[in-house]
Amino acid sequence: MFHREGQKIILLTFFLVVVAVVLADFYVLTDWIRITVQILSILILVSILQFFRNPKRISNKNFNEIHAPVDGKVVVIERVMETEYFKEERLQISIFMSPVNVHVTRYPASGVIKYSKYHPGKYLVAWHPKSSEENERTTVVIRTPKFGDILYRQIAGAMARRIVNYAEEGESVQQGEESGFIKFGSRVDVFLPLNALVAVKLNQKVKGAITCLASLNTYDEEG
Template sequence: MFHKEGQRIIITTFFITAAIILAANFYVDEAWLRYTLQIGALIVLILILQFFRNPKRVAIKSFDEILAPVDGKVVIIEEVEEKEYFKDKRMQVSIFMSPINVHVTRYAASGVIKYSKYHPGKYLVAWHPKSSEKNERTTVVINTPKFGDVLYRQIAGAVARRIVNYAEVGDNVQQGEDAGFIKFGSRVDLLLPLDSLITVKLNQKVVGAKTCIATLKEKDEE
C-alpha cells in the first residue's frame, strides 16, 4: 500500500523506467551499458516505491499514552523553552527519519486541533539544533483529554523539500490516523507537559502509531 502523496511521482517514475528499459533495448548495443541503464532505472523505481509505502496500522487508542507520530530514531529528549505557542518549558522528544523510514505522520494523540501553522524556512540537516526554529516546518497543537495541549512539529531536512500537513483548526482527530507526510528525510518534534513520563530512550527506534512515547505520571511518583 502506498501513500496518496506519492501517487504522482510513482506513476511518473514508472513511465520513465519503462521508457528507459525499452529505449535501451532498441538503441543501446553494448550489453553492459544496456543492462546498467535498465537495472539503474529499476532500482530508482524500487526506492521510490519503498519511500512512499504506507503500512496499515491500527493504533490501540489510549488517552493515557502519547504514541510515536512517525517511524525513526529518538535523537533528542530534553526540557526546552517552547517559543512559538506555549512560551514556557516543555519536554521535547525528537524523532529523526532517514530516507529508508516510513514517512507518514500520524496523530500522536486523540483530541481537537487548536493550532496549525506552516512556517517557510531553511533546509539545515534535520538533526541540527536550530532546525526546529530555522527550517521549513509546520506546528500543530492537539488539545487532549488527559495531557492537555500537545504540540508536534514536522520539520523539513536537507533533502526533504515538502511538508504535507492535514491538520486544520477545529478538526477532531484520532490517535494513529494519517496526519500528513514529509518527503525525503526529516524530523518530528513532540512538545509535552513537564509532568509527562517519557517511556523511550535516546537512539531508540520507534514505530509510528505503535511505540508509546510518554504516559502520565502516577500521583505517588510526583
C-alpha cells in the same frame, strides 16, 4: 499500499523507467551498459515505491499515552523552552526519519486541533539544533483529555522540499490517524508537559502509531 501523496511521482517514475529500459534495449549495443542502465532504472523505481509505502497501522488508542507520530530514531529527549505556542519549558522528544523510513505522519494523541500553522524556512540537515526553528516546518497543537495541550512539529530536512499537513483548527482527531506526510529525510519534534513519563531512550527506533513515547504521571493525576 502506497500513500496518495506519492501517486504522481510513482506514475512519472514508472513511465520514465519503462522508457529508459526500452530505449536501452533498442539503442544501446554494449551489453554491460544496457544491463547497467536497466538495473539502475528499476532500482530507482523500487526506491520510490519503498519511500511512499503506507503500511496499515492499528493504534491501541490510550488517553494516558502519547504515541510516536512517525517511524524513525529518537535523537533528542530534553527540557527546552518552546517559544512559538507555549512560551514556557516543555519536554521535547525528537524523531529523525531517514529516507528509508515510512514518512507518514500520524496524530500522537486524540483530541481537538487548537493550532495549526505552516512556516516557510531553510533546509538545514534535520538533526541540526536550529532546524526546529529555522527550517520549513508545520506546528500543530492538540488539546487532549489527559495531557492538556501537546504540540508536534514536522520539520523538513536537507532533502525534504515539501511538508503535507492535514490538521485543521477545530477538528476532532483520533490517535494514530494520518495527519500528514514529509517527503524524504526529515524530523518530527513532540513537546509534552514536564511531568510526562518518557517511555523511550535515545537512539531507540520507534514506529508511528505503535510505540509509546510517554505516559501520564498517574500519581500527579490522582494527587
